[in-house]
Amino acid sequence: MTVQDVLSPFTAWKNLFRDPVTVRDPLTERPGAARYRGFHKNDVAECIGCGTCEAICQNAAIDMVPVDGIETKEGDSGLRPQIDYGRCCWCALCVDVCMTGSLTMSNEYTWIDSDPDAFRFVPGVDHKSWDDAELGYHRPDGHRLTPPERIVMREMDPERRIGNFEEIVDGYSVEEARAEAERCVACGLCVATCPAHMSIPDYIATIREGDYEAGLKLLYETNPFSQVCGRVCTHKCETVCAVHHEGDPIAIRWLKRHITDQVDRDRYVDIIGRPAGETGHKVAVVGAGPAGLTAAFDLARMGHAVTVFEARKHAGGMTRYGIPEYRLPYDALDADVDVIRAMGVDIKCDTPIGDKVTMTGLEKDFDTVLVAIGLHLGRSTRIPGSDHPKVAKAVDLLRAITDGETIDVPKTAVVIGGGNVAMDIARSLARLQKQIHGEVGMTVTALEDFSHFLADPEEVKESFEEGIEIFDARGPREVLVDEVGNVTGLKTWKVVSIFDDKGRFAPTYDEGDERIHVGTMVIEAIGQAADVALLGEALTEKLEWNRGRITVDADGRTSEPWLWAAGDCVNGPDVVHAVADGHRVAASMDAVLKAKELS
Amino acid sequence: MKDLTDRLGTLFSLGDITEKRDDLAFVSVAPDLLRAVITHLRDVEGFTHLVLLTAVDWIEGGQxxxxxxxxxxxxxxDIGLRVFIDREEATMAGIHDLWPTAATYQRELKEMFGIDFPGSPRIDEEFILEGWTDIPPYRRDFDTKKYAEETYFHRPGRETFDPATHMKDKLYPGEAS
Amino acid sequence: MALFELDRSQYPEAKADGSLDIDLASGKYLKLWQGPQHPGITGNMSVELTVCGDEVVEGRTHVGYLHRGFEKLMERRTFIQCFPIVCRICVPEPDFNEYCYAAAVEELAGLEVPERAHWIRTLILEMGRINSYMMYLGGQAGSFGMGVIGQWATYVRDLMLDRFEEMTGARIYHMFILPGGVRDGLPEGFAVRMEETLREVERALKDINDVMYCNAVFKKRTVGVGVITPEMIEPYGVTGPNARAAGVAKDVRKDQPYLVYPELDFEPVTGSVSDIYTRADVRRRDVHVSIDLIRQILQKMPKDGPVMTRLPNVLNWKIPEGETYIRGECSRGEYGYYLVTDGSGYPRRVNVRGPSYTHAMALLEKLIVNANISDVAGLMVSLHTYPPEIER
Incomplete structure (x- = not known):
């Protein structure tokens, strides 16, 4: 203890001469920092109402609520997050996890109101003074709570795959599938977009749990073509995947395939479950494609006796005769068909409607009939020379290849068309060219330019890898034939526009940009039509039609009370859509049959 | 840590040994050996600082x-000694005479898990909870959510919608699945 | 220096568990409650005193006024959902919870944290340490009637909170260190503003030194009072400045270096006799160490590079079975998290080991005996206690 210790404390008096350090008007002079986590903002136009913010909130402060002016549509639930600031702890996990980046925070932290309920509102909808605040917390770059990159699917190299028809895609291993399944945020936005409304988040969850049998059961509840769709589905679900907004969508299709790959095929029927007891009703289905067989599967499980009439040698419809084997191996399709057979469905192949079996006969012998005949007639461009024997339709060639018929494989060929069918025939012929001639000589000419291409991007990418030339925005003008009558190529003009200002199909060309594509064969792949002749004149007369397609109601029922129609022949080509159609028809027929019992 | 666990192994019959890091291992010991092992660690091996004493409820295995x-x-x-005791008759000998501060841990374990340490100072005195009548709350079978639902009430007016269900109701209400 | 040992022969014999048979009806004794509300302690805690005259015969610490059951709450939250609540276990120095929890999760989940995140975490912990000491200084001075120190300390703490705000987006509960790294890098110009703040801290420390430490009254009331003898260190689990003041040069930052402490140059601050004064002095000097560490960090840390590792989808995050213990040196001593996982998406058990658990319970109850009533508040504060880390 010194004198110093007595005097030193008096130095505090020097503060008398200091300016105060307090902020005089903190409400206006003291805005929150640039990163401040204040009241939320939500860009409701970007928000898709996926509810991951609600899922991650550890305080249960967020509710997903419908709001006026925001419609429920594909890829947007129409719900928006409502935040209860009596519970919010400002941790911003909701901002960090937000799948679209729409949810952010302002730097506003002062707000006084005498009504406690005012502190529960929908950011971006219930307008607040801080809605336009530039400062405030935004998820920093690189800070992600969900992995944006898809687990890469291994596939065969172009060099190895071009000489054969083996399946290109390897399928995920168990570890890869689990890692991909873990990326799913289980928002369920995809379910509405899937035509069959498959329970996607639920079956993805079974992959995370490793419970494949539960997964398989879920798949077959909504889709008897799960093995097929696991490979060739148009996967519209992936386009609305919440992860897609700031990353790669979940590989829903490949995950579905993974479940079907993991379960021993002998176990399928036991897992899916046996049909119900017989009802005594008889149903006929014309066409053993996805729509017809899905309806048959459902109806058989309900206990009805179903007979399917198929003109071709094998069941499967377009999935067999349209889709090449390298995309969908026949054994996968056969396995799905076997499951359907195991449900008691009698599939009669090689039984076309016409001579022995007629629609009139079916009407008499069965309680109800479904027509699901697909689109098997190729359309023609009708350009000069298109009636030449060396000008073929893609669907005809694909069928011939599937049935193992020998076809005259040209060294060079030109395909007209830019859809998946064009790619299918080009890639199938390329494989045959490689096998027979040792090299690929395929050219594809499409009306659309690459930014509006109809075929899936991976089809285009893989076609290029396989050495196929693709010319976009080319309009076919003439099939060139030499003096001795052989096809030598195709003449095209550059496409200026495809549709007129009313949106009608009316292509215009730049005649100055002409090109000759060399080929001794030309293949038209510009669309298909249904072969409705089998209905017979009388029935065709009775039915209502709309631009070449049978008119049906929402349940697939035609104007004839005993007849339903479904699948590509009424909706246009899409496997999973056909499956969904089959379900609808089955439900509708079942209701009608049950009503008959009661009356 | 291997040297230490090896030495311990020659003196005592040890259970599972987990080398977590170079400076951290967990060793399982039987309840009646705990006192001998921990005294040895304290007096011979220099583990003089009791960092913590706590419990984990493995309700599935009844321990x-x-x-x-x-x-x-x-x-x-550090070394962590794991002792598994029966969940039904949860009793363990105290170490408060080795570390006076252990009495606090033991008092908390009695209150929060219902594990008794007979003879531990003020073992039955309330520590954190006052007037608690339910089962010891840190046991796994005490459901905090259920307790909160029964004890408190939500402010009315909240309702939430599941996106997938809402979309079904709006876009395809009649259809199956 | 006279140690506070008075004649206890006039009081009843202690029983086996240390408690006394006090006959209140005799009129000789008085029960007195210190707390649960009083300015000396951050949070709520009370000491039930039995006094004879102005001398404490027995003291019993009571906690539970702020019990929120964090450890149990975490058992029903996913690993990412636990992250926002851990900081709330300790108001004045929340970041230690964030760090210990994140490090425990990272170890059990096998996550590699980017280098720059380690630097930022260290920076945050040292900033938090200064703030925690500032709150302590205010409380310690206040317990002896020096209200102005608390105002100065709070001002400096507020400046540091400004730095926290611009870096983390929040002032008190930063929620910035999360499993896998930290949320973001440092804002533009941060080092410059930090240097200004550090100068203010130094200026305040000088004033506080002049008015509080070099003060006859403060010395008179604290030197030789509430001594923690070296023999008490181990039985009572004493760590941090409380132990270092007794000459035990143990500092987790040095002994089991974590984060980037191996790359920083510092020495643990120690004293010779752990009385109230020396403990206060150790803490004052520790602030200077922290200031120096922050300067070193800002100078040495990498200027760019990632601050966050790639996390799995946190909504489906499961961590394999395991258990671990992570410790660090917080302003009050050893802070640690014992985390047990069972392979599910939720922690099986989390146990938070706060230094106050031993300091404010067994140790305080020991030290308080024979103290003068007027010294009780100063003694409590001198152990630098935060009750929420006792009851959690």
Missing amino acids: FQLTYLVHNRTRAR
Whole structure:
């Protein structure tokens, strides 16, 4: 203890001469920092109402609520997050996890109101003074709570795959599938977009749990073509995947395939479950494609006796005769068909409607009939020379290849068309060219330019890898034939526009940009039509039609009370859509049959 | 840590040994051996600092795991002794005479898990909870959510919608699945 | 220096568990409650005193006024959902919870944290340490009637909170260190503003030194009072400045270096006799160490590079079975998290080991005996206690 210790404390008096350090008007002079986590903002136009913010909130402060002016549509639930600031702890996990980046925070932290309920509102909808605040917390770059990159699917190299028809895609291993399944945020936005409304988040969850049998059961509840769709589905679900907004969508299709790959095929029927007891009703289905067989599967499980009439040698419809084997191996399709057979469905192949079996006969012998005949007639461009024997339709060639018929494989060929069918025939012929001639000589000419291409991007990418030339925005003008009558190529003009200002199909060309594509064969792949002749004149007369397609109601029922129609022949080509159609028809027929019992 | 667990192994019959890091290992010991092992660690091996004493409820196996974490300040390393005791008759001998501060841990374990340490000072005195009548709350079978729902009430007016269900109701209400 | 040992022969014999048979009806004794509300302690805690005259015969610590059951709450939250609540276990120095929890999760989940995140975490912990000491200084001075120190300390703490705000987006509960790294890098110009703040801290420390430490009254009331003898260190689990003041040069930052402490140059601050004064002095000097560490960090840390590792989808995050213990040196001593996982998406058990658990319970109850009533508040504060880390 010194004198110093007595005097030193008096130095505090020097503060008398200091300016105060307090902020005089903190409400206006003291805005929150640039990163401040204040009241939320939500860009409701970007928000898709996926509810991951609600899922991650550890305080249960967020509710997903419908709001006026925001419609429920594909890829947007129409719900928006409502935040209860009596519970919010400002941790911003909701901002960090937000799948679209729409949810952010302002730097506003002062707000006084005498009504406690005012502190529960929908950011971006219930307008607040801080809605336009530039400062405030935004998820920093690189800070992600969900992995944006898809687990890469291994596939065969172009060099190895071009000489054969083996399946290109390897399928995920168990570890890869689990890692991909873990990326799913289980928002369920995809379910509405899937035509069959498959329970996607639920079956993805079974992959995370490793419970494949539960997964398989879920798949077959909504889709008897799960093995097929696991490979060739148009996967519209992936386009609305919440992860897609700031990353790669979940590989829903490949995950579905993974479940079907993991379960021993002998176990399928036991897992899916046996049909119900017989009802005594008889149903006929014309066409053993996805729509017809899905309806048959459902109806058989309900206990009805179903007979399917198929003109071709094998069941499967377009999935067999349209889709090449390298995309969908026949054994996968056969396995799905076997499951359907195991449900008691009698599939009669090689039984076309016409001579022995007629629609009139079916009407008499069965309680109800479904027509699901697909689109098997190729359309023609009708350009000069298109009636030449060396000008073929893609669907005809694909069928011939599937049935193992020998076809005259040209060294060079030109395909007209830019859809998946064009790619299918080009890639199938390329494989045959490689096998027979040792090299690929395929050219594809499409009306659309690459930014509006109809075929899936991976089809285009893989076609290029396989050495196929693709010319976009080319309009076919003439099939060139030499003096001795052989096809030598195709003449095209550059496409200026495809549709007129009313949106009608009316292509215009730049005649100055002409090109000759060399080929001794030309293949038209510009669309298909249904072969409705089998209905017979009388029935065709009775039915209502709309631009070449049978008119049906929402349940697939035609104007004839005993007849339903479904699948590509009424909706246009899409496997999973056909499956969904089959379900609808089955439900509708079942209701009608049950009503008959009661009356 | 291997040297230490090896030495311990020659003196005592040890259970599972988990080398977690270079400076941290967990060793399972039988309840009646705990006192001998921890005294040895304290007096011979220099683990003089009792870091913590706590419990883990393995309700599925009907056991409590008691974890005694001791620290050697000189060598800067830790060893965690795991003792598994029966969940139904949860009783364990105290170590409050080795570390007076252990009495606090034991008092908390009695209150929060219902694990008794007979003879531990003020073991039955309330520590954190006052007037608690339910089962010891840190046991796994005490459901905090259920307790909160029964004890408190939500402010009315909240309702939430599941996106997938809402979309079904709006976009395809009649259809199956 | 006279140690506070008075004649206890006039009081009843202690029983086996240390408690006394006090006959209140005799009129000789008085029960007195210190707390649960009083300015000396951050949070709520009370000491039930039995006094004879102005001398404490027995003291019993009571906690539970702030019990929120964090450890149990975490058992029903996913690993990412635990992250926002851990900081709330300790108001004045929340970041230690964030760090210990994140490090425990990272170890059990096998996550590699980017280098720059380690630097930022260290920076945050040292900033938090200064703030925690500032709150302590205010409380310690206040317990002896020096209210102005608390105002100065709070001002400096507020400046540091400004730095926290611009870096983390929040002032008190930063929620910035999360499993896998930290949320973001440092804002533009941060080092410059930090240097200004550090100068203010130094200026305040000088004033506080002049008015509080070099003060006859403060010395008179604190030197030789509430001594923690070296023999008490181990039985009572004493760590941090409380132990270092007794000459035990143990500092987790040095002994089991974590984060980037191996790359920083510092020495643990120690004293010779752990009385109230020396403990206060150790803490004052520790602030200077922290200031120096922050300067070193800002100078040495990498200027760019990632601050966050790639996390799995946190909504489906499961961590394999395991258990671990992570410790660090917080302003009050050893802070640690014992985390047990069972392979599910939720922690099986989390146990938070706060230094106050031993300091404010067994140790305080020991030290308080024979103290003068007027010294009780100063003694409590001198152990630098935060009750929420006792009851959690």
